[in-house]
Amino acid sequence: MDWTDEGIVLGVRRHGEANAILELMTRAHGRHLGLVRGGSGSRQRPILQPGNSVRATWRARLDEHLGAYTVEGLRLRAGDFLTAAHAVFAVTHLAALVRLLPERDPHEGIYSTLEMIVESLSEPAVAGALIVRFELQLLAELGFGLDLESCAATAVTDDLTFVSPKSGRAVSRAAGEPWQDKLLRLPSFLNADSHAMPSASELTDAFALTGYFLARHMFEPRGIPLPDARTHLIAAVARAA
Numbered sequence: 001m002d003w004t005d006e007g008i009v010l011g012v013r014r015h016g017e018a019n020a021i022l023e024l025m026t027r028a029h030g031r032h033l034g035l036v037r038g039g040s041g042s043r044q045r046p047i048l049q050p051g052n053s054v055r056a057t058w059r060a061r062l063d064e065h066l067g068a069y070t071v072e073g074l075r076l077r078a079g080d081f082l083t084a085a086h087a088v089f090a091v092t093h094l095a096a097l098v099r100l101l102p103e104r105d106p107h108e109g110i111y112s113t114l115e116m117i118v119e120s121l122s123e124p125a126v127a128g129a130l131i132v133r134f135e136l137q138l139l140a141e142l143g144f145g146l147d148l149e150s151c152a153a154t155a156v157t158d159d160l161t162f163v164s165p166k167s168g169r170a171v172s173r174a175a176g177e178p179w180q181d182k183l184l185r186l187p188s189f190l191n192a193d194s195h196a197m198p199s200a201s202e203l204t205d206a207f208a209l210t211g212y213f214l215a216r217h218m219f220e221p222r223g224i225p226l227p228d229a230r231t232h233l234i235a236a237v238a239r240a241a
Contacts, residue, residue: 001067002059005029006074008114010095012048014040022048022069024056025098025114030105034058034069047071049078051091051118077118086236087121090131092229094118097138100218113137124240128203129189131233135210136190144168144217148190151175161186163209184209200238207234 007024010031015021020039025031034056039048047054053075060067081087094114101107117130139145145168150157152169153176162176162183163169176183186209187202198206207230215226 001063002057003029004055004057007054007056008118009048009050009052009054010098011050012039020048022071025111026056027108027111028106030107031098031101031103032058033103034067036069036071044071047073047076050095051078051081052076053115081121084121086124086127086233086240089229089233089236090121090127091118093227093233094131094134096227096229097135100138100142107141110137110141124237125197125203128237129198132203132206132210135214139213139217142218144213146213148186165212168213184212203237
């Protein structure tokens with residue numbers, strides 16, 4: 001069996017003296033692992049860095065086998081991340097999120113968003129806003145999407161400023177203000193029609209919102225905390241902003 005696809009490097013680990021196990025998020029084949037012969041050597045090591053885009057051909061005798069990759073670099077952006085702390089933490093955090101997806105389960109929408117984010121990591125505020133939206137997209141992809149279109153109490157569709165931590169539904173300012181201490185804040189840039197750049201405080205509120213539901217639905221049921229890289233990413237984006 002074999003296929004060729006584009007992929008973004010999520011991680012790599014040494015296997016034996018010279019080989020490596022490569023983990024990719026591919027466009028059409030989902031999160032997929034494979035053996036790269038010579039992948040720990042100096043020729044291939046620069047290609048197999050998290051955040052890089054590659055063209056990979058996977059071959060195996062049976063579909064359930066680990067299989068082997070041959071890899072060609074397409075967009076080697078990982079070196080650019082080393083000068084920006086937020087970019088390094090972002091790539092680590094994004095890989096942790098993608099690992100919540102079942103292996104070999106196609107998610108082309110997730111791949112496209114991931115590709116857009118890694119291309120935008122040079123701008124901290126832009127990257128932060130895209131990562132928050134990616135977290136919302138991942139929640140929806142795994143069946144835990146938030147309803148941010150209308151107020152849970154009144155059904156109005158404007159002036160939505162809060163989210164109920166119980167239902168994951170938006171709440172309008174008028175309906176939510178008496179209970180605001182028990183609600184999560186909904187930054188205006190997460191409105192479907194908004195193209196505004198978020199402020200530092202709005203990004204903080206947005207990460208608090210998505211972090212609550214990520215922990216509740218994805219990480220706590222697995223008995224693990226939110227990734228440390230996420231905490232460091234939020235701090236680095238705030239400093240840069």
